[in-house]
Amino acid sequence: MDPFAREFWEFTEKKELRMQQCSECKKLRWPAAAVCDKCLSPDYTWELVSGKGQVLSWIVFHRQYFPEYPAPHPAVAVELAEGPIFVCCMPEQYQGSDLADALPMELDWLESEDRFGVYNLPVFKPVGK
Numbered sequence: 001m002d003p004f005a006r007e008f009w010e011f012t013e014k015k016e017l018r019m020q021q022c023s024e025c026k027k028l029r030w031p032a033a034a035v036c037d038k039c040l041s042p043d044y045t046w047e048l049v050s051g052k053g054q055v056l057s058w059i060v061f062h063r064q065y066f067p068e069y070p071a072p073h074p075a076v077a078v079e080l081a082e083g084p085i086f087v088c089c090m091p092e093q094y095q096g097s098d099l100a101d102a103l104p105m106e107l108d109w110l111e112s113e114d115r116f117g118v119y120n121l122p123v124f125k126p127v128g129k
Contacts, residue, residue, distance in 0.1 A: 004032035007046060012120045015109050019084060021047040030084035051107030053078040053124065056085060058099045068114050078105050078124045086124070094125045 001009070004020070011018040020029045022036040023043035035042050056079040064071040069089060076099065077087045091110055105124040112121045 004034070008032055009119065011046065012109075012122060015120050017049050017051055017107055017122050018046040019049055019082075020044040028082050028084050030086065049084075050081050053080040053086070053105050055079075055099055055101060055103040055105060057101075068112070074099065076105070076124060086122075088121075088123045091123050091125055094129055099126075 008018065020032050021027070021044060022029065022039060022041050023045060024041035025036060025039040027036055027038045028047065028049070029036060029044070036044070056077040058074055058076040060072050060074045061069070062072045074090050075087060076090055077085055079085050091108055104127040106127045108123050108125045110121040110123055112119055
């Protein structure tokens, strides 16, 4: 795990979805990186994001690739209100939801465990569900 991913996962322990914000140009960057992809500044802070967004795209995997994600399971690309695109799985109880372009989504958390340990996984679900 690189140092940027480690910082991200430390925030998720407190169920905080944070992303790097460039100290120079203020662009939010995701995934986390050593320098800003807009102005190349290495300076940043970790900013809390709203947890609001909308569906940009999705796919349903009908083949199992990892034991933690039995098929079928959808993965959704959510365009956050702040701009970055966040890709995640959907909680099991929402997998029957009708996904559609621009469907409003909100942050949810799954308490999960895999071979690396226990963690809080940030996921998105349809607003109000």
